[in-house]
Amino acid sequence: MKKYWKTILISLIIVTTIGSYYIQQAMASKKDVSFKIETTNGDKGEIDNLILQASYQNGGNIHHWLQISKDGSTNQISRTFFRDLVEAHEPLMFQKYIQEYRNFMRGKVLNPGQYFEDEDRLIYTTFQSNGRNKGLGNLFTLQIDTLDKKTNDSSSFEINMPDQVRYDWINERDIYIENGKIKILATSYLNGEEELHIYTVDENKKELEHDLILAKLESEERAQTSINILNDYNKVQNENYILYMVEKYKYLDDGERETIPSKMYLYNYLNNEVKELTIPAELKPYMKYMILHGTDIFIPVHSAIGLELKRYNIEKNQWEEHLSFKYPSIANDEEAPFLQITDDKLYLVSRVSDGHFFFIGDVRTGESLYEGKIINENKENLNADYSLMIEQIYNNMN
């Protein structure tokens, strides 16, 4: 025994040190940050089926992902190995797809702009480049995969894009499907030029029927211009309109950029028409916060006493009475308020001094439905200057 003391001693030190290091690690992660929603006003039932996908930063640059619901928050500690393996940090929508359609989802890019879903089908489209013609752009094939949700059968077909469709890459933004026509909204890039296209594919003939260019930016413009699509990026169901703006900037001397009043367009999937929207001068500064919802376009204007939602009706072609929601608003430069309109409800999360104010309103009536607060339950684990970012609010995920 005496002969072995060195080996035994070192072994003991190794085991106890590494052991206690990991025990403490485990304890430290248990004391993690957790958030809960406290109702202050309105119907508690409003938040029953809500899941807020969020991330917080506790000083430093690490995003800790979590989901907040009425039962508190599930912590998805960043960079935890096994969590990463089961795709827990993917948007909730894709977690659900992967769970339900595991085989169909294999090898697919998790970009909501490439998906379409209705009651019967889940459709995925992707442009695959099949060449490396430097300077001339790549040739593309468009692959369309369809899953029948009821039978779980999937089918797939490919279309070779015509020779003149040559780009460096194509970024899909939205899919619209109606009467056997698949319309794909995509931004295409070639040698610094940017184009916004609608590719129309006939599902039955399996061929590209139409290629419409909605907007085009020359390469010299691109430093000062960009095309912004203002539709809800996460929505995979049909939306009849696409709202997009061509935004122009001017760079000031101190490097800041100033936005020059830009043009706003509305594309109608049903009749393939584009029209320019005229925005009243006083609303121009808020243009880029526009939200498209059904046949309404909303412009949120935050003020000291709450929120005003300016409303434009697309079908009636006119500005209508604005909605106003009153709540104590505290201006905050660091965290812009989060705003989402889904199923006729407005969801708003805004930083206040002791947490985050959470508001739900009805955009049909302008009524306030719910007021609450998202607060952090264990203050000692979070720096005072933490930030909480809401990525998306899901309703009725089950």
Add this chain to the structure above:
Amino acid sequence: MKNFFKLLNFEVNRFFKLYLTLIGLIIVSQFIGAIVESKVYMDRTDQEMYKNQLSMSQYIERHGVFSFNYVFESEWFLLPIFFSIAMLMIYVFFIWYRDWFGKNTFIYRLLMLPTERITIYFAKLTTIMFLVLGLVTLQILLIPIEIQIVNSIIPTDFQSNFSFYHFSSFEIWGWMYPNTFTEFILIYGVGLIFVAVLFTAILIERSYGLKGILFAIVYGMVSFGVFFAPILLNELSSGYFYSLEVFLMLLVMSFIVLGSAIWIANHLLKYKIRV
């Protein structure tokens, strides 16, 4: 089993003096680093405050408080670690070749021991892991002391909170001290497989001479290829497999690579090894 421990103890003893030297070097260099970096920071702070007539709080507002990164990213801190890694890498080869090329061909006596010869292989493999984990442990023990040193030099107002358990946000620490014990086992398990493959490659060279070098290289490349096959497969099929599936495939491949390394080593030691 008893023979294994005897051999292990024997191997550890053989490296012990050099090991103590390494440990001494790390301690001295890192402590000096902690002192020097803190002093440099304080000198700079004093100068800056004097030059610009700043109060303490104004200075902190502009430049922030002392960050432990100054110490942990300094050469004083990192060089001894890299040096130790290099030494241990060399020792992976030395642990075998010294037995052939040492003063008296010691391997002759080792192979004559009344025990399974693969025990020698296991003892040497365990020794390497033992030495590595010893240094990993040393670093865990040193950090709190270094924090104390820094805090004794830097005035309280400039001190920042350093939680030991946020340590792994540093890039290389993330690998050396992963967040969970499972990952720790996985990472050092991969290290173990790497050493085992090198050992087997050495034994191939020892068994077949010059030709053996070629065999050893081919063997090493095949092992490497088999190990990374799942990742390659997933790349080629552009992400067809989910991460969990790739992980399980990697796990299976790891066992295959480790198992075959041990099996080949056993075979060579029994029938082919040349003295």
